[in-house]
Amino acid sequence: xxxxxxxxxxxxxxxxxxxxxxxxxxxxxxxxxxxxxxxxxxxxxxxxxxxxxxxxxxxxxxxxxxxxxxxxxxxxxxxxxxxxxxxxxxxxxxxxxxxxxxxxxxxxxxxxxxxxxxxxxxxxxxxxxxxxxxxxxxxxxxxxxxxxxxxxxxxxxxxxxxxxxxxxxxxxxxxxxxxxxxxxxxxxxxxxxxxxxxxxxxxxxxxx
Numbered sequence: 001x002x003x004x005x006x007x008x009x010x011x012x013x014x015x016x017x018x019x020x021x022x023x024x025x026x027x028x029x030x031x032x033x034x035x036x037x038x039x040x041x042x043x044x045x046x047x048x049x050x051x052x053x054x055x056x057x058x059x060x061x062x063x064x065x066x067x068x069x070x071x072x073x074x075x076x077x078x079x080x081x082x083x084x085x086x087x088x089x090x091x092x093x094x095x096x097x098x099x100x101x102x103x104x105x106x107x108x109x110x111x112x113x114x115x116x117x118x119x120x121x122x123x124x125x126x127x128x129x130x131x132x133x134x135x136x137x138x139x140x141x142x143x144x145x146x147x148x149x150x151x152x153x154x155x156x157x158x159x160x161x162x163x164x165x166x167x168x169x170x171x172x173x174x175x176x177x178x179x180x181x182x183x184x185x186x187x188x189x190x191x192x193x194x195x196x197x198x199x200x201x202x203x204x205x206x207x208x
Contacts, residue, residue, distance in 0.1 A: 069164025
């Protein structure tokens with residue numbers, strides 16, 4: 001429904017409302033999906049499972065921007081959002097049917113209460129602080145890339161398909177990394193080294 005809001009937006013204010021609602025729905029959907037992955041994965045294989053899930057996300061990131069760019073060049077922006085909304089609807093119906101036959105694991109209230117994280121707990125546990133701050137830095141970096149890269153391409157009079165191809169190249173390398181044995185490095189040698197190396201390489205990529 002929110003994706004259809006982009007189609008019907010006619011002013012910057014309406015577009016901002018649609019964007020805000022899109023962000024709200026994504027903030028509800030994404031943690032739930034990753035929580036299911038965490039619950040379903042064996043304790044010793046969570047890094048591998050998260051790596052594979054990231055690879056699936058990268059596949060979508062490879063297909064999505066290129067498809068959207070080609071579709072926008074040929075049919076306009078509305079067609080991109082209509083296609084996205086249709087895909088979301090189909091996925092919703094499939095998950096609804098699947099969930100009726102295989103209920104998702106539910107967390108007991110006592111378990112959920114004991115797993116709560118407050119700001120005070122965050123700073124008393126350096127590992128939590130490391131993971132949250134790393135995720136924040138990575139997300140800000142990706143946000144800058146997603147916003148600025150299309151603007152640079154537009155300044156150079158490149159097509160939307162060409163811009164999408166740039167995102168596809170980005171996602172292809174990410175998929176190779178997350179689906180390869182590199183995804184198991186953190187489980188074998190510790191988390192801090194890969195995090196530091198990853199953030200450093202992201203910084204170098206942005207500078208280049």
